[in-house]
Amino acid sequence: MSLSLRTLLLLGTSAATITAQGTHASAAAAAAAGPSSSSAAHSGSTSGSQAGGQHGAGHNEPPGPADFINIDVQHHLGWLWVALCGSFLIYHAIVRSVHYIRKIACLNNETQRYFANPNVAYGRFKRHFSEAPLFRTRHHREFKLSSALNVGTLPSRFQTLLICAYFGVNVAFCVYNIDYANDSKTVLKELRNRTGVLSVINMVPLFLFAHRNNPLINFCGVSFDTFNLMHRWLGRISVLEAIAHTCCYCINKVNTMGWAGLQKSLTTHLSTPQTGLIATCAFVAILFTSPSIVRHAFYEAFLHFHIAMAALALAILWLHLKDLESQKVLIIVIAFWLTERSIRICHIVYRNFGSSSTKADVEVLPGDALRVTLRMARPWKFRPGQHVYLYIPHIGWWTSHPFSLAWSDSEAHSPVVSSEDLPVDIEKSGAITPVVQHDVLGLPTKTSMSLIIRRRTGFTEKLYRKAQNAASGRFTTTAIVEGPYGKENLHSYGxxxxxxxxxxxxxxxxxxxxxxxxxxxxxxxxxxxxxxxxxxxxxxxxxxxxxxxxxxxxxxxxxxxxxxxxxxxxxxxxxxxxxxxxxxxxxxxxxxxxxxxxxxxxxxxxxxxxxxxxxxxxxxxxxxxxxxxxxxxxxxxxxxxxx
Incomplete structure (x- = not known):
């Protein structure tokens, strides 16, 4: 549990703390702020941006009261995330404890009458809030313009409240304690810095929520589906703050130096305004390619473009935040991304490459479907409710898709076992063979896992055609499996x-x-x-x-x-x-x-x-x-x- 708390504290407070320390320790860092700063934020998925300066309006100005208010805003937003994630963590721990106690109490209880009766208040909470759709019944049924054009789905009532509340908090923080009695130049400068600060701070949960290995999924008991939804909305909030940040800079620049001055500042090679503008353009490009209708129609192209533009924007944003304390926040964001990617790569290599590599037996089934039996390079502990991401290099190196694991067997290298250690001996067809569940001799075992894939478009269409054109409707190829992700335990339910x-x-x-x-x-x-x-x-x-x-x-x-x-x-x-x-x-x-x-x-x-x-x-x-x-x-x- 201590690891999870440290993760939450890192998420919520580290960005604000390093900014506050840097501000009070040195006014030199504040000098890098400058009125010519501009930035951007991530749109639909993986980033955000920073105010050109969170201290002062000029390169030689010391930090003023508004800059210390920005620091307070960072702390408030960080602690808000700590409180929110902590609440989910406590709730999930209570639910897991109740399920465990219920399971133990019911092992020898055939009627279980006590547990059939609901807690009325909790039942109403689930019915009208936590499990309720936004309106009447529609939640996961998609809005489709045609078979190829999917507009998306509606969030649940709980998800909508969470999104609206966080959007409202960001709006409130954007305008919090700004002295509108000042001249327009000062007000725009404060708005510029405030929106930039918020944009960068929002990058921390934005990146974390995008990852498949997000530790909060297990700690808080929140599904990747919900985290992915929050990831998209965090991106939209962040990009709006970046656009506001950039507009405030441009308006001030035009008012003080005219259009020629703005053009000069934006065309100076790798200047703060230019790098901010480039980052903004990259993130806005992601924003306009992230709507559901685009993601569903061109998913693979969207994904590759999304990652490439996010990486480019982060690199440019690093230059944009040079010598600013907010660059340290960007270090946290980049560290999240690189760490998660490194963990994924290490897991993939370990799972799929050993004395041999993972192989996939692909066979055509009736009804436009495929059975894919994966013979893993190493043993794999399987739990119900898990899914994996499947790569078939022969079909496409950079394409992976999630599939539920339908079946798993462990095959011992030695056939010498006693009959009581064998499962029910049912002769199976296809790629499934009688297996040994436990290796009583202690010999290494190998795991086979099976998926059923329905023929759609893109990756599944290519895979189906290759199997269909193969002899006897099946072929074997090298595969790479990432995961497993998710799990569900239903043992406490009668x-x-x-x-x-x-x-x-x-x-x-x-x-x-x-x-x-x-x-x-x-x-x-x-x-x-x-x-x-x-x-x-x-x-x-x-x-x-x-x-x-x-x-x-x-x-x-x-x-x-x-x-x-x-x-x-x-x-x-x-x-x-x-x-x-x-x-x-x-x-x-x-x-x-x-x-x-x-x-x-x-x-x-x-x-x-x-x-x-x-x-x-x-x-x-x-x-x-x-x-x-x-x-x-x-x-x-x-x-x-x-x-």
Whole structure:
């Protein structure tokens, strides 16, 4: 826990502290401020900018009262982030403790009646705030102009409040304690410095929230999806402050020296105004290429342009902040970025290269899908709810995409083991083979992991075509896997209701196996698992057939697991048949509300409702789950990749 607190303090206070120390220690640093300073801030993703000077308006002016107010603003904003992240950390610690205690208390409790009853106030809090969409029901269902033009989604009620509150705080800090009775030149100078200071300080959380290895994801229990949303809005706030900062400088320059003076200051080679203008232009360029409609239509081009322009802007911004205390804040930002990138590279190299390299067996499946079985170079501990980023160098060196891990096996190098150490011996098709879960001889093991990828555009289209054109519809290639990221533990819930649509099943299958095994081993509170899978055609069952065969053969599976399959586009009624009472198939779409209410009425212990699928399904499940939160102890768990 001490590491997490140090991380939060670094995020919230280090930038402000080094600025204050430098200001009180030396007036020489303030002389670098100058009225000709200009800067920029990051737009949609990775940076921000600094006032040309946070002390004084001229190169020879000592720091004035307004400059010390800027220091106070930095401290206030930093401590605001410490308080916010600390609140999430405490809340997450309490939730984890409650879940752990509930799990231990329910291991030998078959009814779990106490935990089925909700805390009324907390249930209303979840229903009307933390799990509520912005308006009525729409949250993750995308606004689309066409199949290729995606305008984006609406934030939740909680996310909207957080964004609006932080935007309001920044506006208040921009105008805080500025003496508007002064002449316009002085007022513009103070506004220029204030907006620049705020722009740079906002870079610290802006960069941190963009990273896949953001430590606050685990410490605070906030999803990468929410951090990514905040990252985008921090960029927009930061770029507005940069534009205001630049405009204040330009107006003052024109008023004092005319347009010719402004032109001269902006065209002087690597002058403070010129570097600020270049950084501003770079960040504004990112801003205009960051809207959802552009990101979704040209994601790979956007990503590469985004990173390149951000790196260029940081380099120029370093020159712009030369000899200023705010350059030390930029050091923190650059350190965050370089450290995260270095950690990612080290993990990638370690995970994928050893005595051999990671290989991918890619095979075509019915329904425009692929099964990718990854044979890892080193052992890999797998947990349900995790996802990885997949690189296929043969398809594209600089392209990676997130995919849920659908299945994982560990294969021992030696076949000599006792029969009791083997899992249920189910012969599997395709790339999946009977495996040894535990190596009793202590020999090194290798991990195989499987993904199901639906054919779309870009990377998935290229991968599908290559597999389709290969002999027997499959090929083997070198792969690079980054991760794993994320995890979900549902062991403290007596009832677990899992919804999936299409390839969203890849997120739920590991939970099904994990919960059935833990039930038979008496290591979880789970007593009921219901899987609802919505598919277009029965041929989609082939995607997970070998894995479901294994799951259906697990001990005591019938006592805990029920599977409901809904086929929305069957070719004939003959395709719809239920193999048993625990595995049932139906035509059409499910009545989500009826399913959730039925399970809530008969739930054992606390209930988790998880969904992975289309935005419309997620919104329907969210609506149904919120409807029972006031009368039953129910948690909503959503898996979504947003970018």
């Amino acid at each position: 009832t677990v209701l899992l919804f999936a649509a299409g390839v969203g099943i890849t997120h739920q299958v590991p939970h099904v196996r994990d919960l059935v095994v833990s039930f038979s081993n008496s290591t979880s509170a789970t007593r009921k698992v219901v899987l609802v899978w919505i598919i277009q055609s029965p041929e989609h069952l082939e995607w997970i057939r070998p894995w479901m065969t294994t799951i259906l053969s697990l001990p005591q599976r019938r006592d805990v697991l029920k599977i409901l399959l809904f086929v929305t586009r069957p070719r004939s009624t003959k395709e719809i048949h239920s193999p048993s009472s625990s595995v049932q198939m139906f035509p059409g779409k499910p009545n989500v509300t009826a399913l959730v209410e039925a399970e809530a009425d008969a739930q054992v212990g606390a209930m988790a409702v998880s969904v992975c699928g289309t935005g419309s399904l997620a919104d329907d499940v969210r609506k149904a789950t919120r409807g029972v939160m006031s009368r039953r102890n129910v948690d909503f768990v959503e898996n979504a990749f947003s970018w």
